[in-house]
Amino acid sequence: MELEQEQALLEAILFLEGEAMDERSLSRISGLSVDVVRTCLVQMSESRSQSRFGLEISRVGDGVSLAPKRELWDILKERYGRKNENRLSRAAMETLSIVAYSQPVTRAEIENLRGVAADGMIRLLLTRGLIKETGKKDAPGKPVQYGTTREFLKLFRLNSIAELPKLDEREEERFRLNG
Numbered sequence: 001m002e003l004e005q006e007q008a009l010l011e012a013i014l015f016l017e018g019e020a021m022d023e024r025s026l027s028r029i030s031g032l033s034v035d036v037v038r039t040c041l042v043q044m045s046e047s048r049s050q051s052r053f054g055l056e057i058s059r060v061g062d063g064v065s066l067a068p069k070r071e072l073w074d075i076l077k078e079r080y081g082r083k084n085e086n087r088l089s090r091a092a093m094e095t096l097s098i099v100a101y102s103q104p105v106t107r108a109e110i111e112n113l114r115g116v117a118a119d120g121m122i123r124l125l126l127t128r129g130l131i132k133e134t135g136k137k138d139a140p141g142k143p144v145q146y147g148t149t150r151e152f153l154k155l156f157r158l159n160s161i162a163e164l165p166k167l168d169e170r171e172e173e174r175f176r177l178n179g
Helices: 004-017 023-030 034-049 070-080 090-102 107-114 119-127 150-155 169-175
Strands: 055-060 063-068 131-136 144-148
Touching: 004 023, 004 034, 004 063, 023 034, 023 063, 034 055, 055 150, 063 070, 090 107, 090 119, 090 144, 107 119, 107 144, 119 131
Parallel strands: none
Antiparallel strands: 055 063, 131 144
């Protein structure tokens, strides 16, 4: 099944939207069935991986987007990467990694693992859209729990949290919540 016109349509939609989109949304916008969308995305991904195209189909959570090929990123990151003012400090990265590996996690649990107050880092990560409130813990005071967002997956080019690098035993022990 060639589906060249359908692939061209989906490519144009992904380009114009600029954000990752799930297959149902692509189906609704394009007027194509979800099965045709899936087939087209697989074909587009395969053809782009074996060609000189500069963009590839990138999976972000349950969505797909057009993104520069990984092998081009070192060349592109100076101009198009996140600027220095958008970089996260070591403290913010440490807080983000605790949320990523321990989610859902409360502010008190983050502070227990870090050994310092986390209010400022949590506010920063919430503002950047890298973490979100995921609910309330069934504990006295019903503290807010935090988890990572789709923006976090996008930033680190992950399909899901399951793709986070595995921790060694010492690191795993550090991220284990007591209580």
